[in-house]
Amino acid sequence: MRRAHTVEQVRAAERHLMGRLPDGALMQRAAAGLAYAVIDLLGSAYGRRVLLLVGSGDNGGDALYAGALLARRGAQVEAWLLSDHAHEAGTAALRAAGGRVVRLPHVSAHAGGGRPEVVVDGIVGIGGRAGLRAEAQEALALVRGIPVVAVDVPSGVDVDTGELDGPHVSADVTVTFGTHKVAHLVDPAAAACGVVHLVDLGLGLPDPVVEALQPADVAALVPRPAPDAQKYSRGVVGIRAGSAQYPGAALLSVAGAASGLVGMVRYVGPESVADTIRVVHPEVVGDGRVQAWVVGSGGGDRAAAELATAVEDGVPLVVDADALAHVEGRLPTSTVLTPHAGELAAMLGVDRTTIEARPLEHARHAATTYGAVVLLKGRHTLVAHPDGRVRVTTTGTPWLATAGAGDVLGGLIGALLAAGLTAYDAASVGSWLHGAAATLAGRGGPLVASQVAASIPAAVRGLPRA
Incomplete structure (x- = not known):
């Protein structure tokens, strides 16, 4: 049975698990699962070009740590920071691994470099509202036509209802953590998720709000x-x-x-x-x-x-x-x-x-x-x-x-x-x-x-x- 939970249910389960794990361990698990999903999509890591679109939430942190892992495997990783509040430790980890970090005002000028082979959508996390801000739309327009891997959910969808209200990411692959969310199963948002890959985090979860028979x-x-x-x-x-x-x-x-x-x-x-x-x-x-x-x-x-x-x-x-x-x-x-x-x-x-x-x-x-x-x-x-x-x-x-x-x-x-x-x-x-x-x-x-x-x-x- 595929089980989908609400944001509130997921966050409560994550808080409970984080109380029993070393600091940052849960994000590292998620980032590792994300990185290996990107490698599966590309077929390899060495020499491949990966672009991260990074917002201010934990999904941006997941993307940055996954980018660091990919960079250590030989990928050319670049992150476009779409917020002044991007995850600091994740940004430092990517730089330390040899990745490049570009802030939003410089994205348009920098976008003329080597075209990425995959874009990782870490713009908005599961707590975000439906729709996208102008800076996110600008960044997405620059990489239109490139395969997208979404972190947890495609940015811009309503996670708990599966509804769409304004611009949103349409992903080829969505890598989600701990459990499916309603948006992964319920249209119209589900159609924007592409293939959904679940990374098990060992969360203890209550009864789901939506199920899908297997x-x-x-x-x-x-x-x-x-x-x-x-x-x-x-x-x-x-x-x-x-x-x-x-x-x-x-x-x-x-x-x-x-x-x-x-x-x-x-x-x-x-x-x-x-x-x-x-x-x-x-x-x-x-x-x-x-x-x-x-x-x-x-x-x-x-x-x-x-x-x-x-x-x-x-x-x-x-x-x-x-x-x-x-x-x-x-x-x-x-x-x-x-x-x-x-x-x-x-x-x-x-x-x-x-x-x-x-x-x-x-x-x-x-x-x-x-x-x-x-x-x-x-x-x-x-x-x-x-x-x-x-x-x-x-x-x-x-x-x-x-x-x-x-x-x-x-x-x-x-x-x-x-x-x-x-x-x-x-x-x-x-x-x-x-x-x-x-x-x-x-x-x-x-x-x-x-x-x-x-x-x-x-x-x-x-x-x-x-």
Whole structure:
């Protein structure tokens, strides 16, 4: 499990650890991890050109000490000090190791020297505000196009929310210390982090505010049939989806559900759609008792009535697509809502751009408003529980932004609900498997939604043994 903590949580853990370590030991650990990450990126240290952008905080100190280590390994290291209050001991260490230090007023004149091969962003630490000051923007403009390694977080992002407000660094690699921060997992800031490398500092940390499942976590949660299992004991999921106008939505929702993770799939909908489903999925049967319902995909005018019927049944429920427009008031806690940003914007009465700028805030707000688990689709999908817990999905591929992919996801989550997972686990595991299946289906290239559904069994087979 990747666990992300707030700045306050991290600082409290660091203070506790520093009380048991020699002075400066924690910064030296961080700097060493940073330096070796830079070497990994460059392939070597000797003769390589490294530029440090250094602000006034401890992240600047980390960058300076890492620069000293790189200089001792034979790198040509130069630091641009963007503040009059740069870390004094770190600056002295870099100079002693043969590195060069240039203060901000002289940067423009000095920038004509050898072009660096990598820039280390030590401008603003985890305590900084979103956005960048003019001097930082000036320095970054001079090195545009050069790979950037960010220290802890890219400067200019909001660490605790993952939001962006003004200019910020876009890193190729982010080297963080002790634990992930929210900005590493939650968009839009996560998209500015590049590849995130975690340096373990041995911090004792409380429960995280955001998590991201990893393959071993998913393997432990995926329902697996008992030796004496039969189709009813494995769970039965019902699909109320599709219409004469959108029959494909029903087919794809059924395909996501009929991926082998549940004992039986039932379909309830227009007879013309049901006939097509029976041809494509002969194992799917008609109406009857279920352990979970999936409602809404392509439902059109039928969605409101289908949602009301499913709610009355009193079983766990996935509400998707057209049915989301008919959600009013609080729902049972075993419900999963699966909006994209536009659908959630309509539900909450705000602009789509507002949702996209602050997805964590609005996913949590929707979860508490409706009393249900809310899965907010995106590059990094968020799964928010009404009690405040949040998981982030980091699997997937940009090719997954394709028509019908959400229908497959809804069916898959419904199957996991019927198989016995809680709404929070079903949404989290379903989203993870959906992204993993898309990666397998696309193999780095284009894909369509039906291929994602077909690849779900392979994604499950590829999990480590629980």
